[in-house]
Amino acid sequence: MVKITLNGEQISLDADPQMPLLYAIRDIAQLTGTKFGCGMGLCGACTVHLDGQAIRSCVTPLSAAADKKITTIEGLGNTAGDKGVHPVQEAWIDHKVPQCGYCQSGQMMSAAALLATNSSPSDDEIEAAMQGNICRCGTYPRIRSAIKQAAGKAEEA
Amino acid sequence: MSVIKRLNRREFMSLTGRAGGAFAIASSFPILAMADGQKPAASEASTNHDLGVFVNINSAGDVEIICQRMEMGQGIITSTPQMIAEELCADWDRVTAVLGKADPRYGDQSTGGSNSIRTHMMHTRQMGAVARDMLEQAAAKRWSVDKSEVKAENHAVVHKASGKKLGFGELAADAAALPVPDAKTVNLKPNSEFTLIGKDVPLQGLEQIVMGEATYAQDIQLPDMLIASIERPPVVGGKTKSFDATEAKKVAGVVDVIQLKDRTIPVNVHPVSGVAVLATNTWAAIEGRKKLKVEWEHGDNAVHNSDSYKQGLVQKVNSKAKSIRVEGEDVYAHEFDPERTVEVTYTVPYHHHMSMETPAATALVTDEGAQIWSGTQSPQWGKMLVLEELGLDPKTDFGKVEFNTTLMGGAFGRKSKNDFTVEAVELSKATGKPVKVVWSREDDVKHGFYHSISANYFKAELNKDNSSDYWLQRLASPPIAWIFDNSAKFQDDLGLSLGFGDVPFDVPNMAFENAEVDTHVRTGWVRAVGNINNAFGLGSFVDELAVKAGIPTREMWMNLFGKDRKFDPRKEGFEGYTHYGQKSDEYLLDIARFKAVLNEVVEKSNAEEKLPEGHGWGISVAYSFNSYTAAASKVQVVDDKVEVLEMHTAIDCGLVITPDRVKSQMEGAMIMGLSMALQSEITVKDGAIVQNNFYDYPVSRINEVPPMYVHLMPSDKAPGGVGEPGLPPILPSLTNAIYHASGTRVRDLPVSKTMKV
Numbered sequence: 059m060v061k062i063t064l065n066g067e068q069i070s071l072d073a074d075p076q077m078p079l080l081y082a083i084r085d086i087a088q089l090t091g092t093k094f095g096c097g098m099g100l101c102g103a104c105t106v107h108l109d110g111q112a113i114r115s116c117v118t119p120l121s122a123a124a125d126k127k128i129t130t131i132e133g134l135g136n137t138a139g140d141k142g143v144h145p146v147q148e149a150w151i152d153h154k155v156p157q158c159g160y161c162q163s164g165q166m167m168s169a170a171a172l173l174a175t176n177s178s179p180s181d182d183e184i185e186a187a188m189q190g191n192i193c194r195c196g197t198y199p200r201i202r203s204a205i206k207q208a209a210g211k212a213e214e215a
Numbered sequence: 216m217s218v219i220k221r222l223n224r225r226e227f228m229s230l231t232g233r234a235g236g237a238f239a240i241a242s243s244f245p246i247l248a249m250a251d252g253q254k255p256a257a258s259e260a261s262t263n264h265d266l267g268v269f270v271n272i273n274s275a276g277d278v279e280i281i282c283q284r285m286e287m288g289q290g291i292i293t294s295t296p297q298m299i300a301e302e303l304c305a306d307w308d309r310v311t312a313v314l315g316k317a318d319p320r321y322g323d324q325s326t327g328g329s330n331s332i333r334t335h336m337m338h339t340r341q342m343g344a345v346a347r348d349m350l351e352q353a354a355a356k357r358w359s360v361d362k363s364e365v366k367a368e369n370h371a372v373v374h375k376a377s378g379k380k381l382g383f384g385e386l387a388a389d390a391a392a393l394p395v396p397d398a399k400t401v402n403l404k405p406n407s408e409f410t411l412i413g414k415d416v417p418l419q420g421l422e423q424i425v426m427g428e429a430t431y432a433q434d435i436q437l438p439d440m441l442i443a444s445i446e447r448p449p450v451v452g453g454k455t456k457s458f459d460a461t462e463a464k465k466v467a468g469v470v471d472v473i474q475l476k477d478r479t480i481p482v483n484v485h486p487v488s489g490v491a492v493l494a495t496n497t498w499a500a501i502e503g504r505k506k507l508k509v510e511w512e513h514g515d516n517a518v519h520n521s522d523s524y525k526q527g528l529v530q531k532v533n534s535k536a537k538s539i540r541v542e543g544e545d546v547y548a549h550e551f552d553p554e555r556t557v558e559v560t561y562t563v564p565y566h567h568h569m570s571m572e573t574p575a576a577t578a579l580v581t582d583e584g585a586q587i588w589s590g591t592q593s594p595q596w597g598k599m600l601v602l603e604e605l606g607l608d609p610k611t612d613f614g615k616v617e618f619n620t621t622l623m624g625g626a627f628g629r630k631s632k633n634d635f636t637v638e639a640v641e642l643s644k645a646t647g648k649p650v651k652v653v654w655s656r657e658d659d660v661k662h663g664f665y666h667s668i669s670a671n672y673f674k675a676e677l678n679k680d681n682s683s684d685y686w687l688q689r690l691a692s693p694p695i696a697w698i699f700d701n702s703a704k705f706q707d708d709l710g711l712s713l714g715f716g717d718v719p720f721d722v723p724n725m726a727f728e729n730a731e732v733d734t735h736v737r738t739g740w741v742r743a744v745g746n747i748n749n750a751f752g753l754g755s756f757v758d759e760l761a762v763k764a765g766i767p768t769r770e771m772w773m774n775l776f777g778k779d780r781k782f783d784p785r786k787e788g789f790e791g792y793t794h795y796g797q798k799s800d801e802y803l804l805d806i807a808r809f810k811a812v813l814n815e816v817v818e819k820s821n822a823e824e825k826l827p828e829g830h831g832w833g834i835s836v837a838y839s840f841n842s843y844t845a846a847a848s849k850v851q852v853v854d855d856k857v858e859v860l861e862m863h864t865a866i867d868c869g870l871v872i873t874p875d876r877v878k879s880q881m882e883g884a885m886i887m888g889l890s891m892a893l894q895s896e897i898t899v900k901d902g903a904i905v906q907n908n909f910y911d912y913p914v915s916r917i918n919e920v921p922p923m924y925v926h927l928m929p930s931d932k933a934p935g936g937v938g939e940p941g942l943p944p945i946l947p948s949l950t951n952a953i954y955h956a957s958g959t960r961v962r963d964l965p966v967s968k969t970m971k972v
Binding site for chain 2: 074078081085090091093096098100101134156157161162190196
């Protein structure tokens with residue numbers, strides 16, 4: 059049993075501590091918003107927050123999350139903004155960012171982690187923070203615009 | 216605004232107990248219900264009424280519209296319901312899209328070839344008009360007036376004379392009791408009355424995706440489900456010689472190890488066999504598979520090495536091949552003036568789709584039949600394959616298989632094949648349990664259906680007007696037909712119709728030839744298919760001719776196009792031209808539209824501006840899937856290092872349904888084209904795919920993508936495709952730009968083989 063706080067709720071997961079956090083979240087906790095993309099930390103589809111930091115859950119063992127706070131896309135809306143929707147999620151809707159949508163949980167988790175530490179990132183800072191997240195559909199131009207919008211809102215707040 | 220709307224919609228769903236359409240139908244609660252053999256919760260007959268096959272309205276007036284076309288990111292889950300809602304006169308805010316299961320009542324569901332609108336628009340709109348007609352009939356009956364006295368508008372039916380009004384919800388029950396009218400008897404709106412078509416409506420399912428609530432094939436969960444990870448033979452046609460599962464079975468969570476049956480050549484769209492490790496969770500299946508020891512029998516295709524094979528293709532296109540189109544004099548009788556002639560060959564490697572979601576499918580096979588959940592472009596074809604796999608007769612046992620569909624996390628042609636679905640069926644049948652087959656990234660890269668490697672040869676002589684009178688081109692590329700018929704040695708008419716045999720130039724003497732080749736890997740439809748290499752070749756070659764002539768590339772294209780006219784390749788010697796399935800003359804290639812789209816992109820991008828040294832613009836234009844697209848790219852080259860600065864696409868795809876989704880497809884196609892041109896490549900050694908994952912099949916990342924612009928041309932012409940046409944002109948626009956910036960002509964892709972990217 060490994061105890062973690064998942065989206066604000068303390069739970070015990072009956073899983074091998076060596077199991078990548080991704081599969082503990084998806085198969086054991088049955089939250090499927092976090093996606094598998096590469097299994098090597100190359101594409102960012104599996105990005106979640108560990109104590110607020112963006113990490114690749116496919117290469118992070120469950121043991122590393124023991125007694126720590128994990129936030130997934132399902133819980134992101136409760137970490138900032140109101141109405142249960144994070145400013146990044148609002149911006150993603152406004153800019154109609156997703157195409158297939160599969161990588162977007164990871165994209166938004168990376169973007170939210172960036173904005174949590176840097177409320178007005180430059181273009182270079184956005185690229186540096188987001189280049190670990192691949193989108194094969196090609197939504198990058200809208201991701202850039204959406205992050206700028208979300209940053210603007212974060213500034214106002 | 217959008218967030219408020221979202222909450223209202225959710226509130227509604229929770230109040231009525233209705234699931235939220237496609238996305239919820241695929242979510243865990245209804246799936247569990249279905250797994251118990253029940254119907255999904257959405258069918259509460261007391262409040263919901265079917266008006267024809269596609270439209271369901273409840274007594275509160277909330278409309279569900281089936282999207283029978285599959286969603287892979289192209290946005291059809293919005294555009295198809297949008298067309299139906301247009302004819303229905305429905306309020307879009309009250310419409311929820313539902314992804315259709317495999318069902319012959321929907322007509323063809325095979326979602327590929329950029330077909331959903333250009334081929335299915337009229338039929339789809341008729342389904343909305345049928346439902347509207349039923350609502351109008353019901354209102355007329357209620358008021359005891361003639362149907363001509365009533366009219367549907369804005370989610371209600373109005374009595375024109377009195378202004379009396381009945382909402383769709385009030386009419387739904389009566390309307391559903393009426394016979395469904397023949398689709399041919401209902402009128403469609405004239406374009407001038409459109410209120411939804413051509414408008415950017417809120418996208419269906421967007422909020423579920425953004426909130427992490429959307430369900431993809433990888434996300435299916437069933438009680439007692441096993442997860443399967445499969446080790447497959449590395450060479451096409453290979454077989455399992457022997458395997459040792461002792462260590463694999465010791466891994467905690469591993470339940471079983473099963474050898475999949477051997478499959479024969481032609482490979483068709485069948486699984487490739489192998490050994491499956493089944494476990495109670497994904498990680499245990501992966502760990503168990505690592506401990507598996509398998510020996511393969513590689514078979515005949517182990518002789519294949521893509522580097523030497525490509526040299527072989529280049530040799531083939533250097534000599535006369537099978538003629539497929541001849542115009543005017545015999546070009547072989549002509550003595551080409553070397554001073555005025557360009558003769559070159561372009562090569563493009565194998566490519567892989569690399570969708571972010573790797574293939575996945577779930578099957579539950581019982582004595583009674585099977586339930587399937589798959590993320591596929593071809594649910595009906597998939598269902599036939601499942602019936603075949605289970606030895607069921609489609610005529611008598613058709614209803615025994617329920618084929619449910621999910622969103623696809625990208626597809627680009629890969630998921631038109633249901634090999635992964637059949638794997639799940641084979642394993643569920645063997646274990647008697649629900650089985651989800653999940654592919655690793657390496658499985659996806661190594662067991663794809665690849666864009667064919669190719670060599671495109673061109674030879675043309677410039678005339679005194681800087682056009683050409685003598686033109687010869689040849690193609691050598693393993694045909695997709697080979698997977699279905701392993702005696703296929705040539706590109707078939709379908710393959711030759713993708714930007715090769717349909718070159719619409721006003722050149723009096725032309726010859727087009729097709730070379731004989733052997734095929735050794737699974738070839739398949741990758742976004743834009745043969746147009747990728749054919750447009751790369753043609754777009755590069757016209758640029759080379761322009762350089763030779765010393766004129767701007769746009770002028771070269773205009774000279775070759777000649778006068779505005781309609782162009783029919785069948786009348787120019789290519790009798791087998793398949794024209795993307797279009798029979799109607801309204802779709803004939805229109806030279807004026809080629810020119811307009813090229814002019815648009817040059818003017819909007821300013822691609823003919825003078826640039827400092829080391830900078831260059833490149834342009835190209837292409838026709839594919841009944842749409843016209845042109846691209847302009849600007850690059851900087853310093854010390855052989857390429858940096859892309861700006862990209863533009865102009866598209867004329869005829870009538871547009873959802874403008875924003877056309878733009879998003881063009882953006883995506885620019886980025887996919889950028890990846891293909893600059894850095895992606897699949898190679899084969901001893902019959903096995905060399906690449907593994909994103910580290911050796913790199914695709915563009917956000918820091919590699921320049922600002923990009925889409926110029927959508929207004930048109931009331933018959934609709935063309937959108938998903939694929941953005942891609943073909945991108946590759947030559949980039950390599951042409953590199954030439955104009957640096958003087959280096961890249962004829963062998965990707966660019967990363969000769970320059971730094």
